[in-house]
Amino acid sequence: MGSMTLGQRPSPITPTVDFDRDGVQHGFLKLPHSHDQSAWGSIMIPVTVVKRGTGPTALLTGGNHGDEYEGPVALLKLANQLKAEDVTGRVIIVPAMNFPAFAAGRRTSPIDAGNLNRSFPGKPDGTATQKIADYFQRTLLPLADVVLDFHSGGKTLDFVPFAAAHVLEDKDQQAACVAAMEAFSAPYSMMMLEIDSVGMYDSAAEEMGKVFVTTELGGGGTATARTIEIAERGIRNVLRHASILTGRPKITDGIRMDMPGPECFTTAEDDGVLEMCVDLGQTVAAGNVIARIHALDRTGVAPKEYRAAMDGILAARHFPGIVRTGDTLAVVAVRL
Structure with a gap:
């Protein structure tokens, strides 16, 4: 066949x-x-x-x-x-x-x-x-x-x-x-x-x-x-x-x-502990903080903030609590 x-x-x-x-x-x-x-x-x-x-x-x-x-x-x-x-x-x-x-x-x-x-x-x-x-x-x-x-x-x-x-x-x-x-x-x-x-x-x-x-x-x-x-x-x-x-x-x-383009994807540029600031299905505006990555191995270090590049809905997120450089943190999609 x-x-x-x-x-x-x-x-x-x-x-x-x-x-x-x-x-x-x-x-x-x-x-x-x-x-x-x-x-x-x-x-x-x-x-x-x-x-x-x-x-x-x-x-x-x-x-x-x-x-x-x-x-x-x-x-x-x-x-x-x-x-x-x-x-x-x-x-x-x-x-x-x-x-x-x-x-x-x-x-x-x-x-x-x-x-x-x-x-x-x-x-x-x-x-x-x-x-x-x-x-x-x-x-x-x-x-x-x-x-x-x-x-x-x-x-x-x-x-x-x-x-x-x-x-x-x-x-x-x-x-x-x-x-x-x-x-x-x-x-x-x-x-x-x-x-x-x-x-x-x-x-x-x-x-x-x-x-x-x-x-x-x-x-x-x-x-x-x-x-x-x-x-x-x-x-x-x-x-x-x-x-x-x-x-x-x-x-x-x-x-x-x-998902109109690559701006939908937010990619981690740091290793660390993930703090999601928005839950799945919630709306976000361009510039909103959607996640923070905290230092894994020490205190007293300010977390790195990741912001939405566009208005939309949080459609996907990284699941484990530990994140590595290159991981997709979040996906924002446009509501039609």
Whole structure:
């Protein structure tokens, strides 16, 4: 399945499910991985396929980063709940794309330190993470019409809960992504600016012309009852929007935001103890102090103040109490 350039190696990953078969199937994406504890071992990435007849395909993914939990929890629940008679078309559920990272509770893989969301298009003969990226690039993404990829802040960031789309050159495609983002109906919706978009799953899907929606639903290396509920409702809303599930999306009022440029980001230029002066969701004005960094190792030193570069809403913040030079302290987004 999927396209393969002349001379390019086939993926080493084999699915234990049949993507073309009607019904509900639970299985694995099996990636051979030889290591000290298992000479002929495999990385077993859980996958569920729910299919009935012909219709659109939704690819639902979580665990792109292994310390983000709303997506995996909501998708594991969906895999247990969704029945073939519920759908028209096909739903492919991968709760933990980078399974080694997910099992270890890490953003990146303990096998090769790979950040899956910076590894696309991947390599069939590369590292474990590159092989996973290649399988999504050449096999799973080509099957999909709609792609919903769950993220949150992991252990180091915290966000107001939002669904997001990106500014795209193809304005018809952008409009379709925005419509799906709005159908998700998170408390906040964001036209998102990525601080580093090279090698992203998002870009791989968008470059194929797919309708792509992502999220940032919280953070701190955990999930809450509220953020999981947002994820569960959002999945079903997107599936209804795509006509894979019957009925209309259940839309609630939300706040639209935009990240117009790099001035949204406030970056630490000091090491120390973080004092946030504004909470998530609060409004700020340009020049307001949004954070202070106090000396870590001595008293009697004035803290360094960090000010907002623009008016807006505090949409994200550094989560741990200790901050290092180069960390993103805060993200301010414009309310639309």
